[in-house]
Amino acid sequence: MNGWAPTPALGRATVVAAVGLVGAALTGSPALVVMASSFVLPVLMGLLGGPDVDPRIVPRLGLVRLHEGQGTTSTLEIVDGDAVEQVTRVQTRAAYVATVPASGAMAVPMDRADARVIALTPRRWGRRNVGDEQVALTSAWCGYRWGPERMPAQQLTVWPQAAAYDSTAEAPQPDGLVGAHRSRRVGSGTEFAGIRPFGPGDRLRRISWPVSLRTGELQVVTTRAEQDASVLVVVDALRDIGVSGGVDGRASSLDLTVRAASALSDHHIRRGDRVGLRVVGPRDVRVPLGSGPRHLHRLTGTLARVLPDTSPMTADSLELGVTGDCIVYVLSTMLHAPLVAATALLSARGVSVVVIDTLGERAMDEIGGPTSAAGLAWRMRILERSSLLDRLAALGCPVVTWRGPGTVDEVLRQQQQRQQLPRVRNR
Template sequence: MTAWRPTPALVRTCILALAGIAGGVVGGLAVPLVLAAPFVLLGVMGLLGRPGRVPAVRTQIDHHRLHEGQGTTSRVVVEDLTGVEHVTRVAAPAPHVATRPAYGAVGSLVEHGLPVVEFSPRRWGRRIIGAERIALTSPWAGWRTGPTDMPEHGLSVLPQTAPYDSRAEVPQPDGLVGRHRSRRLGSGTEFEGIRPFAVGDRLKRVNWPVSLRTGELHVITTRAEQDAGVWLVVDGLRDIGVSGGIDGAASSLDLTVRAAAALAEHHVRTGDRVGLLVVASEGARVRLGSGPRHLHRLTGTLARVRTEARSVAPERLDLGAGAGSVVYVLSPMLFTPLVTATASLLRGGASVVVIDTLGDRSTGEDPRALASLAARMQQIERDDRLQQLAALGCPVVPWRGPGTLDTVLHQLARRAQVPKVRAR
């Protein structure tokens, strides 16, 4: 903090007091002396109320990691309040951050408590808050130190996990034990069916009642003790539309990140192993894992997604999910190499579901305008890509929140049980 300086109010008070005294003495009149008496009193009290030392001031916030829509409080800490009567704070506005008071300006007497400013981030990502100026005032508003600039605080805002739940089983799980059991036959405890004996079957699996009734050996088949290996592929190449935060319209990247967070939370809480791949110029990859700590890692990675002008070279685009995995591709599907990589992944044996996160982008613009014509041409190309993916057997589902994938996962689970013929 800077040194204590007299306030304009104290300067005006002293000038008026001296002027009244001088006028009364020079003119020999009592009226100026009477009028100057209150200013003399205020001036003397203000001059005598000068604090002895400048206190150290800093700010701190209660939380450094929040979800969209949650809030935190910025508090001011003063080491020595001796001689301080009033504290004033003015916080600078930050994009996608709501403040209370609305304009970030607040002040209060020390005896009523130090003033606080509340911040509420309205969009996921990295937010900078707490850039403010603080001034301290002595009793009788005689002396002031500041305003002093306070350092900013970084706030990590996680995407809001939209309400999502699914009762459908993941079609081709691959991992350890979780709630979503594997459809694969193997050594396990969950009953799958009874079939005729084949070379290599264990004798302990023989079902004697059925074997005696039919005259041929039959064995019991069980499901493998495996859970779901789920990959989330997030398209962070472009952001279509303008984000209005949690309270307004959502851009395509908002839908993508929030849908990915909802799917990650759902599958992690049901015991599945979840991995994440961010397709961007500076992408990120999180290996398969489970548990609350892994969920924090996934949501933290999603909060750091950024779109840049640079694109990804097609030869560097590798989704990297093996056969038997369940892959959710969350994308507006406007990048042709990503569509090609999705088709290659589908041919490789993975269960792929494309979640369309473009949203409703209809506007009231003139259809003959150049921008509107370009958007319509891009929409036609996008629809053609989605039709080609659907022809390959890849379901394309727009994100609708709870129950979005129930029907699709049921269909994929039935498809996974159908015998497949592969050419060699």
Template sequence: MTVWTPTPALSRATVAAAAGLVGAALTGSPALAILAAPFVLPVVLGLLGRPSSTPRVTALLGATRLPEGQGTTSTLQVEDGEEAEQVTRVVARAPYVVARPASGALSVLTGDAADSVVEIGARRWGRPQVGDEQVALTSAWCGYRWGPERLGAQQLTVWPLAAAYDSTAEAPQPDGLVGAHRSRRVGSGTEFAGIRPFAPGDRLRRISWPVSLRTRELQVVTTRAEQDASVLVVVDSLRDIGVSGGVDGRASSLDLTVRAASALADHHVRRGDRVGMRVVGPGDARVPFGSGPRHLHRITGTLTRVVPDTATVPDETLELGVTGGCVVYVLSTMLHAPVVNATALLSARGVAVVVIDTLVARDLDELGGPTSAAGLAWRMRMLERDLMLERLASLGCPIVPWRGPGTVDVVLRQQARRGQVPRVRAR
């Protein structure tokens, strides 16, 4: 239990005052008594103001969930601390978390409660531990000190800042019930499909009277159904290539992957599609298919818990468990054979797969130059990666780098046209 203890300043002042008074009494020199007088007054006032209360301190965060790049405040609440004159806070630093004041140290009078607030800003998505600090209270005339008392860290959930993204392309093979994507089958939609003779069961409002008068037979207008699509976002978190500079700095490969995944999920949920997610890495997190704002919040919360796997070797086999009628976005650096093999297997099954390359360009000078050991290893690894991507592209799987709005529009339209081409099947 933390109690009030004399401060070193009070101890030094007491020793100086006692030495001066005792020396003046023994030697009969009034000069020593005059020299000791400035120390006597603080000692007496400090001893008279000895606190008897038991303070309790608590640090409260203004918000525990916030988007990347925004900030919150940490407010210190002191109970039974009326006898304290000054409060001192020293907040420990956390990765990708900035504070104001920048040093994390703050000392104010207890009467200025508004000045004892530490501002905290999150510079990168994740779940950082903030608020690990030590608090000390000082009584009047710096006589007694309570603490320092350590306050445990609190978890802050930082959502990834969704990259700017929008798409006008439709899903190649929508498989839902009602949505915004044009289906290949005829149904009650708004997209014109053709005109055919009237049949029992057709609605009267579908009759095309101009064509019926011209052909002297009832003709009806047919339209294509509009369906929602199933979208699976695969996040490769096996490794993080590059150094992250935060929300305003240079992005690492995992930064680009997480922010792009958040943008894709947000876009398709707003369009009414059913979105699922699979994180390839530590924990193997899976989010089933769903729709709506609550489901998007669940996906975003899962992305905040993504961490790179730097200790284990990925398994050689990876099964994504996806069937036809689903659009699969694979956001990966494509540096690991299991991810490439799983993508090739889905493409061979006829699943609409789009590989979004999130590998950031690396400066060879940061690795010691192109002829250094690290530079040569990286160049050899890039040659192996290019070979795997060429084999994957030969199977008909599109590979596009992430560039924001319209990243996958062209490839989705190509896959939609490819799906409308008649296929010859052997029996």
């Protein structure tokens, strides 16, 4: 409906007032005059307050990018709305978006401070279409109504929750220029490496005078270089196991994967490392190595657009395409043989690979109980998965369960010690 139109209430009041006055004139009954007069005043006020200018409604979102669990507002800006007395909004419920009011429907006076405002709180990462609603405006004394008019939906980008994560372990193979990780090579740093005789090009401030006086010749202190590391985060989006309950509810496997990838990326970016991303799923998304807040924004935005693959698995092989010294975090449920094989191949090539299990705890009641057909199939699949994980561990590829801060500390320390030993790489 476009433009202002009389409301059914105004039509009913007009008919009742007219019938009452005509009946009073024909019968001469004062009672009918009294009854009809109570409808005449609202009719006259509604007709006199009829608007002559069509309003224009502009929906606005307070924030279009935010983390899951944070809040924003959906506000209506009404232009040329001087004649509007009441605003009615009925908003379509979006998946994983909580609203205040909970029903998404409100009818409030125009002059109220909280008029035209609906609070939105996304409960899960991803892209959410919000603001798909119908809006109706009513003039004074409920005389005329404008609408209902459908407002177009707006897209809200919800980033994964910034989970608390920290790690005290250093990268086993730092390969950059400047960073916070101790390198095996000698360079300009703060970690003591040894003392050697003074040579051409050595800085005078590196001279160790106590040792030089004791030995009779100049000796200098050598230190280890401090470098940044290259980190590749591999996200398994081939399937989403379980049902997501939002940021405060039970997490599906893809929830754990995306939130863990966001936490790892944030941690390494803040330490000055270069981080890349590979999403294995319906769309093969690759984000090259980079550093800095702007790159972290790009990584988080890419994770918010991850969609699980719902097509049948057809690929027999998978190549992750990792070259050089790089730490690779594979965040996966480890339920698909091609990804397991690609991970084992990287580990055999000497790449520092850490598999982070994001399957989580799955109750058998979710799939019909342990004795149902689905339950028996799931138990068999878990047995096959356990065999695959044991074979990965036998190849020297550690598998850890995501548990938040300190998840990969121990395995990184073990890999750092292993890097000190001679090794043979398979090319």
